[in-house]
Amino acid sequence: xxxxxxxxxxFIVLALTLNFGFFLGEIDDPDHHHVxxxxxxxxxxxxxxxxxFGDRTQMGAVLLATSLxxxxxxxxxxxxxxxxxxxxxxxxxxxxxxSIVSLSGGALxxxxxxxxxxxxxxxxxxR
Amino acid sequence: xxxxxxxxxxxxxxxxxxLIVAHAVAVLGLTLIPxxxxxxxxxxxxxxxxxxxxSFMSTTIGFGEIPFEFSDAQRLWVIFSLYMTVVVWFYxxxxxxxxxxxxxxxxxxxxxxxxQRIKRQREPFYVICGYGETGGGLVxxxxxxxxxxxxxxxxxERIDSLQxxxxxxxxxxxxxxxxxxRHLIEAGLKHALCAGVVAITNVNEANLKIAITSKLLxxxxxxICRADSHDIEANMRSFGTDYIxxxxxxxALHLATALQSPGLYVLNEWLTGxxxxxxxxxxxxxHKGHWIVCGFGRFGKAIYRRLKDEGIHAxxxxxxxxxxxxxxxxxxxxxxxEAETLEQADIxxxxxxxxxxxxxxxxxxxxxxxxxxxxxxxxVARQNxxxxxxxxxxxxxxxxxxxxxxxxxxxxxxxxxPLLYRFLSLxxxxxxxxxxxLVSRITAIVESELPEVWEIELSPQxxxxxxxxxxxxxxxxxxxxxxxxxxxxxxxxCIPLLLERRKSITTxxxxxxxxxxxxxxxxxxxxxxxxxxAWTLQNVHALNYVLTGESRPQGLVWRLLKRWAAT
Numbered sequence: 001x002x003x004x005x006x007x008x009x010x011f012i013v014l015a016l017t018l019n020f021g022f023f024l025g026e027i028d029d030p031d032h033h034h035v036x037x038x039x040x041x042x043x044x045x046x047x048x049x050x051x052x053f054g055d056r057t058q059m060g061a062v063l064l065a066t067s068l069x070x071x072x073x074x075x076x077x078x079x080x081x082x083x084x085x086x087x088x089x090x091x092x093x094x095x096x097x098x099s100i101v102s103l104s105g106g107a108l109x110x111x112x113x114x115x116x117x118x119x120x121x122x123x124x125x126x127r
Numbered sequence: 128x129x130x131x132x133x134x135x136x137x138x139x140x141x142x143x144x145x146l147i148v149a150h151a152v153a154v155l156g157l158t159l160i161p162x163x164x165x166x167x168x169x170x171x172x173x174x175x176x177x178x179x180x181x182s183f184m185s186t187t188i189g190f191g192e193i194p195f196e197f198s199d200a201q202r203l204w205v206i207f208s209l210y211m212t213v214v215v216w217f218y219x220x221x222x223x224x225x226x227x228x229x230x231x232x233x234x235x236x237x238x239x240x241x242x243q244r245i246k247r248q249r250e251p252f253y254v255i256c257g258y259g260e261t262g263g264g265l266v267x268x269x270x271x272x273x274x275x276x277x278x279x280x281x282x283x284e285r286i287d288s289l290q291x292x293x294x295x296x297x298x299x300x301x302x303x304x305x306x307x308x309r310h311l312i313e314a315g316l317k318h319a320l321c322a323g324v325v326a327i328t329n330v331n332e333a334n335l336k337i338a339i340t341s342k343l344l345x346x347x348x349x350x351i352c353r354a355d356s357h358d359i360e361a362n363m364r365s366f367g368t369d370y371i372x373x374x375x376x377x378x379a380l381h382l383a384t385a386l387q388s389p390g391l392y393v394l395n396e397w398l399t400g401x402x403x404x405x406x407x408x409x410x411x412x413x414h415k416g417h418w419i420v421c422g423f424g425r426f427g428k429a430i431y432r433r434l435k436d437e438g439i440h441a442x443x444x445x446x447x448x449x450x451x452x453x454x455x456x457x458x459x460x461x462x463x464x465e466a467e468t469l470e471q472a473d474i475x476x477x478x479x480x481x482x483x484x485x486x487x488x489x490x491x492x493x494x495x496x497x498x499x500x501x502x503x504x505x506x507v508a509r510q511n512x513x514x515x516x517x518x519x520x521x522x523x524x525x526x527x528x529x530x531x532x533x534x535x536x537x538x539x540x541x542x543x544x545p546l547l548y549r550f551l552s553l554x555x556x557x558x559x560x561x562x563x564x565l566v567s568r569i570t571a572i573v574e575s576e577l578p579e580v581w582e583i584e585l586s587p588q589x590x591x592x593x594x595x596x597x598x599x600x601x602x603x604x605x606x607x608x609x610x611x612x613x614x615x616x617x618x619x620x621c622i623p624l625l626l627e628r629r630k631s632i633t634t635x636x637x638x639x640x641x642x643x644x645x646x647x648x649x650x651x652x653x654x655x656x657x658x659x660x661a662w663t664l665q666n667v668h669a670l671n672y673v674l675t676g677e678s679r680p681q682g683l684v685w686r687l688l689k690r691w692a693a694t
Contacts, residue, residue, distance in 0.1 A: 036158075039174055043151040050144050054137030056130075082175045 011048040012063075012118055015070065016111040018044055023108050027101050028094030038081065041104065042074050045111075059121050066114045073107035131235040135226050142219035149215040153181045153208035162198040170195065185212035241301045242313040250275050251320045253542060256305035256337050257328035258285045260513045261353070263292075264535035265325065268401065270296040272543050277314050279305045281328075306336045308344065316345055323349035323369075325538055331359045338368045351541060353534055355425060372537050374530035379429035382507065382526070386412050386437050388559030393566050395551055398624075398651060399540050402579040406570070410525055413505050416478035417442060421463035421493050423451045426483040426509055426528070442472040446484075464492040469500060479505040482524075487515045494522050546582050546649040550625045553634050565622075565635070569651065572620040578651040580624075583608075583664060585646045590664035596674075597644050603674070605648065606638035612662050612669040615676055619659055621652025 018041045025032025049067040052060060077100045084096040157177035164170040172180075176194060183190050184205070197205065226232065252275035255262050262278065266289070269276050278300040280286055286302045303310040305328065315321050326337035331354060338352045351370040354360040363371050385392040393409040400407070418434055420427050423445040431454060434441045443458035445451055461468030463482070474480075480497050482490040487510060494506050508524035510516070519527050540548050554562065569578055587594050593603055605626070611617040626636035627647040633640070636648075650660070662669045672678050679686075 035174060036155075039151075039155065039158075043147060046147050047144060050140050050147065053140050053143075054133045054135075056133045078174075085173065086175050 008051050009118060011044060011051055012111075012114050015041065015044045015048045015067075016108070016115050019070070019074075019104060019108045019111050023101060023104050025101075028098040030092040030097050033097065033101055035081065038074075038078060038100075038104070041107070042078055045070050045074055045107070048114075059117060063114055063117055066110045066117070070107040070110040070114070073103050073110065077101075077103035077107070131231045132239075135229065135232050138226055139223060142222040145215050146219040149208075149212050150178075150181055150185065153185070153212050154178050156204045156208060157181065157201065160198075160201050160204050162195060162201045164195050172201075181208065181212060184209055185216045187213055187216075238301065238303065238310075238313055241299060242315075244299050245277060245313065245315040245318060248275065248277075248315060248318060248320060251322040252277055252315065252318075253322055254279065254311070254314045254316060254324045256280075256311075256324065256326045256333075258289055258300065259327075259329060260531040261327045261534045262325075263289075264532060265327070265538050266298060267292070267294065268535065268539045269542060270294045270298060274542065277301075279303055279310060279314050281305070306333050308340045311337065311340055312344070316341060316348075321345060321348055323351060323542065325351045325542075327353045327534060327538070331355055335359055335362060338363050339366055342366050342368065349542075351538055370538075370541055372534050373429075374533045375426045375429040377533050377537060378426070378528045378530075379433040382412065382430060383433040383437060384555075385410055385526070386414065386434075386439070388562060390559045390562035390566055391554060391557070394554065394562045394569075397566070397569060397577055398547060398551065398580055399536055400577040402577050402654060404577045406573070406575055406577060409566075412507075412525075413478040414439065416476060417473070418479040418481065419444060419463075419469070419472045419474065419477050419497075420481045420483060421445075421490075422482070422484035422509075423448065423453060423458060424483070424485060426485075427451075427481070430481050430483060430507075442477070444468055444472055462489060462493075464489055464496060466496055466500060469493075469497055474500045474504075477501065477504065479507070481507045481509075483507070483509045483528075485509075485511055487511050487519075491515075491518060491522055494524060498523070544580055544582055544649070546625050546627060546647060547580050549627075549632065550634060550649055553625075553632065557634075568622055572622065572652055576653075579654045579657055580649070580651045581657050583648050583650065583660070585642060585644050585648075592667045592670040593642070593664055594644050595667065596670060597642065601674070603642050603670075604639050605636055605642065607674055608642075608648075608660060608663055609638075610663070610673045612659055612666075612673055615673050619652065619656040621650045621656040621660070623648055623650055625649040 018037065022033055022037040022041050045067065049064070049071055052064040052067055055061070055064070080096065080100050080103065084090045084092065090096060154174065154177045157172050157180060158174055160172075162170050162172060180193060253269065254277045255266060256279045258266065258278045258280040262280070266276050266278060273296060275296060276298050278286070278289060278298055280300070280302060281304050283302045286300045289298060289300045301310065301314060303313070305311060305314075305326070311324070316324065324337065324341040326334040328334055328337075334352045334354065338350050341348065341350045349369045351372065352363050352368050354363055354371050354373050355375070360371050360373060381392065381395070384395065389409050389411050393407070396407050414437075417440040419442050420431050420434070421444045423431070423443050427443065427445070431441055431443060443454055444461055444463040445453060445458050446460070446462045448458055448460060459468055459471050461471070462484075463469060474497060480494070482493040484490055484493075490508055490510070494508055497504055497506070506524040507526045507528065508519055508522065510519045510527050510529040513529070513531060572578070583589060585593055585597070593608075596603055605623045609618045609621060609623070611619050623636050624634065625648065626633045626640065628643060628645070650657075663673050664670075668678065
């Protein structure tokens with residue numbers, strides 16, 4: 001067992017599960033989507049991205065790409081949240097919430113691809 | 128090279144991870160700890176402000192307690208996270224900066240940029256391995272002819288000096304070991320437009336390795352090598368290296384040519400020289416009497432063999448015959464710098480002296496001592512170092528042999544005007560009379576400067592007008608091409624030296640030989656003639672005038688008018 005692989009797999013799956021948790025619920029209901037969850041998703045996703053640095057296989061490159069996509073989506077979601085709450089005084093209207101959650105939904109998709117790739121790689125190793 | 132970039136990324140993982148974790152912990156703590164707002168209400172910091180605060184805290188910018196003054200519980204957390212994030216920040220940033228400055232990483236970046244630059248190369252180019260004295264001279268003369276060159280050298284200082292040179296063309300250069308195939312490939316060895324590889328480092332084994340790599344990876348290109356020993360030379364020849372240049376043998380051959388036929392020697396010097404330089408005087412090495420050869424190294428041996436072939440008796444002076452070996456007749460032990468050894472070699476009766484040790488100071492000393500003892504001596508000096516040029520000029524040797532410039536010159540001819548190389552090889556079989564005649568013809572044309580030598584090919588690119596003319600069955604001869612397109616009664620100051628048609632080669636082709644498409648011609652003459660000839664070759668009207676003497680109307684209207692006037 002390779003401890004590096006354990007940590008790697010752990011963070012990738014954790015990024016997916018947290019993301020899914022945040023995404024779950026009514027899309028425009030602020031009560032269903034807690035900001036701490038978003039924070040955790042962002043941090044875990046960033047860690048997962050860093051862990052994918054420096055892998056020279058084709059699979060590594062695609063994994064890094066999906067992770068970067070997820071980061072981009074989540075950071076945009078966080079930015080929308082910050083803008084709505086602090087910059088423009090709009091507050092948590094259903095429209096804002098819906099856009100934050102749908103952005104995280106995009107990240108969720110990228111994370112799903114990441115995990116699928118991870119599973120494929122594991123299956124291809126056959127040991 | 129790829130490895131090191133991945134390695135750098137991999138090494139970035141730890142600093143970046145610690146940075147993210149430390150920041151996340153600090154931000155999370157700040158949002159969980161309650162504080163008080165301006166009115167004394169219980170207040171929780173939100174993520175936005177927490178991230179803002181941590182960002183300026185960790186970078187030690189510190190704008191203060193924003194947006195409200197902190198409670199003591201918050202301050203306690205800030206003390207803790209302050210030390211944590213600041214230390215982590217410095218650790219991470221320091222680590223990342225040192226990674227970027229890492230020598231291997233930098234080298235990898237340079238190599239990548241270099242190979243990318245070569246990939247974009249759109250014109251044929253030569254790869255020159257070894258940018259020393261020889262390489263420098265060669266790069267200069269090739270770029271002067273607007274040929275593209277790529278240089279590799281193992282020494283960063285020499286690459287830096289290349290960037291300071293004021294060259295006509297941009298020369299991409301890389302500091303790397305050319306013995307490693309990877310670097311040769313980066314320099315464009317496998318590039319479709321790579322025309323040749325020139326291996327002129329000062330290490331024989333390196334040249335050998337470069338030659339073999341080039342021949343294996345890109346068999347079609349020209350490979351030109353410097354070899355200082357016959358052993359290496361034979362080795363290079365065994366796998367088909369195109370040209371192998373031994374500076375000592377080359378010079379010995381020159382000297383033998385000068386002994387045999389001074390005319391041929393002058394012809395050689397003039398045609399291979401750099402145009403616009405003043406004409407050199409012919410030299411006449413004496414035959415009658417014996418020669419003294421000081422130094423029996425690679426150079427001394429080559430000269431001694433040639434002199435012997437010419438039937439000239441030579442006495443060898445060598446300081447360490449046990450190391451270098453000695454000729455069958457034996458030799459005089461000594462350096463040759465003292466009068467005594469020279470006297471032993473019977474200097475007063477000698478007619479020629481070769482100062483051929485590998486030490487410039489010794490060579491100069493030998494010449495000065497010898498000239499004192501016997502003023503009329505014909506002196507051949509070997510100059511090892513370019514910097515000593517002025518003193519070698521001052522000592523008044525009749526012929527100075529400088530290995531670097533001999534190699535550079537020869538390669539320049541090979542790459543720049545391959546037909547000239549063939550012409551000179553053929554000229555070697557001619558009588559001295561023939562060469563003298565040609566020399567006097569050249570003198571009449573060029574007056575006081577060395578002639579320009581150029582090749583033309585009757586191809587659609589280089590001679591559109593002529594090719595079109597030949598295609599419709601008209602006759603064009605070398606004499607036509609030599610007419611001045613401004614006044615056809617005059618002829619251009621140049622001489623056709625060689626005509627190559629498929630495999631057959633004619634030296635000094637007759638003025639009335641009918642030309643065919645695909646012919647290659649070699650001309651020598653004044654620089655101005657070259658440009659005017661290019662005019663005749665490419666411009667239909669210039670060619671028409673040269674052939675017929677009439678200038679036809681060029682535009683449609685004038686042509687119609689003329690036809691109308693004729694009827």
